[in-house]
Amino acid sequence: MKMVTLPDGEQVAALGQGTWFMGDKPANRKDEIAALRAGIDLGMTVIDTAEMYGSGRSERLVGEALQGRRDQVFLVSKVLPNNAGFKDCIAACERSLQRLQTDRLDLYLLHWRGGVPFSETIEAFETLKRDGKIRRWGVSNLDIDDMDELVAAPGGEQVSTNQLLYNLSRRGIEWDLLPWCQNRGLPVMAYSPVEQARLLNDSGLVSLANELGLSVAQLALAWILRQQNVIAIPKAGHTAHVQENARAAQINLSPETLSRLDRLFPPPVGPRPLDIL
């Protein structure tokens, strides 16, 4: 598995697993747990969840899937902006830990920016770190001006990642935010890397993938993983999809393929407001 180095030196898998909508349908529970476990066995050990997903149902499912495997994974959860005040954040983290049946998170993210000043959320994160409840913290859906403000706040330089919408059809961050993060050694976690499956039906991408003998998901994921310091977290509730996705970490795309992808999905030619799902 290709690895990405976090600012504190910890190495994590470049290909992980998302869990949004997992745990929502009881009929799918067994398959979703099996899919997550298969992904862990294949080295996709970054598991991303959030208190928001199914109002805790995703975290509960992840907790069940990780029974006996907690030490094999790098576990990520997120606090909602309206729980990002000092006391609320500590309490939200405790609830997430309970649902996940664990004593610590490897990474805790502010899901997006709300009304609480960054300094207050950072204080909560640093307190959780000192108490051993989280090992590090980061943010999600923050554009460049928010990132400038964050790192200027007391303790803000401790940020470990920015989790962002990034895939072939959402390339806006390549203009400024991705370089901003890369220049600071800050990995980006690419969420919705196959655009919630919408990319998989793109006719140009389908033709190119067929020509290369790849699945469309593999091509889309390999394109994200071509970058240094980017982690992709596809969600797949079916084991066959997970197995297919895992192979993307071994694929190197040629310069010619990358040029063809640039023609199908042109890179940005100027700054754009941050895309969010």
Ligand code: NAP
């Ligand atoms: P995604 O990973 O781009 O797409 C998920 C969809 O793609 C599912 O329907 C899945 O199907 C399908 N899929 C995956 N691999 C496939 C394959 N090989 N072949 C065919 N279909 C495949 O979308 P996402 O769930 O929005 O994003 C991934 C994760 O990022 C989320 O689960 C969540 O953890 C995180 N996220 C974070 C934010 C944020 O604000 N920070 C926002 C959105 C997402 P099956 O499930 O049927 O296998």
